[in-house]
Amino acid sequence: MILEFAWRNIWRNRRRTAIILTAVVIGVWSMIFLGALMRGIADQMVRNGIATLTGHIQVHQKGFQADPSIENRIREPGGIRRVLEETLPAKSLWTARVRVPAVAANARHSAGITLVGIDPPVEKDLSFIGQAVRSGRYLEREDPRGILVGEALLHQFETRIGHRLVLMSQDTAGEIASRSFTIVGVYRGEMESTEKAYAFVTREAAREMLKMDGAVSEFAVLLPEEEEAGPVAAGIRNGLSPDSYEVLTWREMLPLVSAVLALYDQFIFLWYVVVFIAMGFGLVNTVLMAVYERMREFGLLKALGMRPLRIVGDVLLEAFFILGIGVLAGNVLGILSTLALKTRGIDLSAFAAGSEFAGLGRVIYPTLELRDILLANGVVFVLGLVVSLYPALRAARFTPVEALART
């Protein structure tokens, strides 16, 4: 009976209700959209980190993470290959790389870099380098002398495609290995520091140069979307001897990213509160105005014997219904608009001034997560009801005399 009363009250003044509803709907829509956007940014950050060679999971010789030198290479990779084949979920991608510190030199310059020996066709789908080559060409499996360098390195060395770079590093015998490579392609990375740090050659070329025989430096795994890195890594760890090998997830390899990610939950909550405040004061005012407008009505009800508490309850219930409808509509709007953008994403480089970003593909894909949606709904409902308390209490205090006096 009270419910029906409250419900009917809402629809008695459609315009008033519509106005309040709009505020709620817009508020909820923006929260959901904003939340999805922030998740999208966080995801993009993680994706970038993973794409820059980290992958979801890496397997190394024990001690490689602390000291990524040739002494800590995986001498017998066969066992790891088997374990990976057995434990990885379908559609995972994995590869074995050579990664050593080296010095690149030409006639006028020399600098320390990280030399990465890759399996070009597999690496293409696994890390950023597959899409990052901007001039020249990508590596092929049969490319004994080809090398890919970053654009920043190309400038630093004052060289160009077709010129040679001499790479020096320490081989497995502890002696200095040097080999000449020809620049076949130039890539652009997320940051200049990436471009200056990494140079790519084929795995075979690296092995030959460093006298590595069948050894590799690391295995990198890219999991399909749905899989969580933690459990898969645990599975791999079970199959390998902990004294010889270390299995790391991207969270362990990218502590800064993990830290920022943890903060994101807080950020999203804070933003929700901010949006609610933005919406909230409008809500309070309109509800308050509505309540005052109905002063006569409430005064009459009181005169007819309705208890103040029930009036408070009625106003709150009306608020609840309005919030409910608004939230529902807002959710629908929010989810739809997010999904619409999800496939194409928002291309930030279109907004960013400065040519450095053009072509870097800084795209954000808004990502819906249930917990964010639930949180948004929760915030709106709880705060909405709290905020309606004041007008409700006011409504209950209208005396019949006041009400009738003011028309």
Next chain:
Amino acid sequence: MTLLIAWRNLWRNPRRSVLTMTAIAFASTLLIFMLSWQFGSYETMINASVKIQTGHLQIQAPKYNEDRDMRRVVEKPEEIGKRVSTLPGVAALTFRANGFVLASSRDRTYGAFVVGIEPEREAALSTLKDITRQGSYLAGEDDGQALLGELLAANLQVGLGDELTVIGQGRDGSVAATVLVVKGLYRSGQDEFDRSAIHIPLSTFQDVFSMRGSVHEVVILGDALSRVPEVKKKTREALRETGRDDLVVLDWRELLPGLVQAIQMDLVSGFIFYVILVVVVAFSILNTFLMAILERTREFGVLLAIGMKPERLVRLVLAESAVLTCFGIAAGILFGVLLTGYFQEHGIFIPGSTEILRQFGLPERIYPRLSGLSVTLGPVLVFLITLLTALYPAGRVKRLRAVDAMAAP
């Protein structure tokens, strides 16, 4: 004349007017605060990076920043130091020298870079002292002692009190070699750094690397990020005056180009968030206005009925809106500045983030930053929004028919 009537009208129903003004004031305050927060967080990020690595400004020999050639030095740095530290806007100043060496412990050898620092001055300028987790920080007279990154120490298998030898090339090309004793270990949270850095007293560095009293960098920390361009200019002038204009002055943008990129990216997404916020705010204000107008339908009906021309009514409504808006914005700016100002002094503390931030040597509070832009952009947008939103109800007013209006509940 219209304004006078408008003014009086507003106060006939103080509750409604106050409510509307409050809505506008709130909107302005919120926008001011959020934008100040945004800028403040960038400033916090910049100041943090600057404190960890480069300082706000550096005086170097030309081209040193590009090739880090040992021979590109700043001679007689004390003269420069004395002159520049007295400049207004300079909070701290110190000297640094850098060199690449092979560091060896009993069994292992690794490439590392050595930084010669002035311990007391360095502590005022960078986070090195704060991130020294084991052992103790350097003191000025600690000749031959060193601070190592934890990872480097682990790789070399040395601990506190152990010896390590370093050998590299001095400024004049002679062999620079010495034995160091590990006094403390630090962890910056960045593996690259912890794996390859060694800090020693500047005097030791200058001696071992035959620097003849010179250094590579004069590092300057400013009072505030906003004062940096001014300090840069004054520093340049000071150098010119003392005849040292062969040296260059670089600011943090040139020293940390990666940071600038990162902030630019962030600004764009921040912009999108701000736009969404403005949209929500706009609707709130629209609602408030609509409600206010709706409430007075009867009143308008009566006015029209007694002969007031619709255009006049519209003008009146608009005038009322304008007055409300101006007061609202004024209040909003005042309150916004006060609120933001308070937090600018005391900082905002995000619960749950302290542990992580401390790990990286970052400050635990964010300080919003008031600026000309943050104080005006929000209120200006609110002003425009209120003008636009006031037009819609005013438009409705125009189309009111007296009879219908008076019959409104």
Next chain:
Amino acid sequence: MRTEKGMLKCGVAAALLVLPALLLCAAAVRSEGESASEIVHRAFNYMRGKTSVATVEMTIHRPGWERSMTIRGWTRGEKDSIFWITEPPKDRGNGTLKRGTEMWMYNPKINRVIKVPPSMMSQSWMGSDFSNNDLARADSIIRDYDHFLEETRVEEGMKVYAIRSVPRPGAPVVWGMERLLIREDGIFLKEVFYDQDGEPVKILTTDRIESVGEKLFPVLWTMARADRTDEYTVVRYDRIRFDVDIPEGFFTLSNLRTPRGE
């Protein structure tokens, strides 16, 4: 072509004299019939000798200052060498050992022998205009390059060969090209190092060719940057003896720790 001419001359001479002429003939044919590659090889071996012991004074010139060192060095073939700094006292006892392409450094102050890693190979040796690589891969010129004779001229009565040396494909050499000036008796007059765009980067010139023991040898060597006249390194041989007997265990790490000053 040249062979034919030589033969012609030969024929005429032979008509007049017999044995001495034949000998002269043979000599003429040898230098004229040599390929660029052979010239370079011959010169290289001449300059190195089988072994050598030398005392040099190296002076590094930079804008505004100058630094000198006295160095005592032993070499065997192109593979092994060892040297110690004897002056100034600050650097005394510092030694460098080269075996094959590997290099080690010894410093008496820290009393350690450290192997030179790849990261230091491109750096200058003792701050001079010679890099560690220059010293370690001194034989690179005969191993990694193909040589082409560009021109033969005559200076001060001696033939001088201008040779262009191009790195073999795959050779780990940073230079795009080198140009050599070699005298017919095997003395290197000039070596110019070019980058891959054909621009000169460094120039090595020799001077003051004097009689040292039984052979002629340039006593002054200058390595300078091509684009600056105020940065160069001069090496002056105070004493050099070739084909000295050097004991077996001389080029070893343990020996590196015991500097010889004599």
